Amino acid sequence: MLELDLLLRDFLDHGYAQLDANATQRFDTLLDYPDAVLLEWLMGRIQPADKDVAQLVEQIRSSASP
DSSP: OHHHHHHHHHHHHHTGGGOOHHHHHHHHHHTTSOHHHHHHHHTTSSOOSSHHHHHHHHHHHHHSOO
């Protein structure tokens, strides 16, 4: 999914290096979710139930280029 790839690439370029060890593990876990779910989260259409995942999703969304 191109949109998902672009969002994640922006985060990897601009935000990933600032994550601590726990957050990098959560990021790895986040990538196990289906692409359709990730895209819904990253587009802000639905919120993850897990607060740690929701925080990471918000960090990814914040790093996206306008």
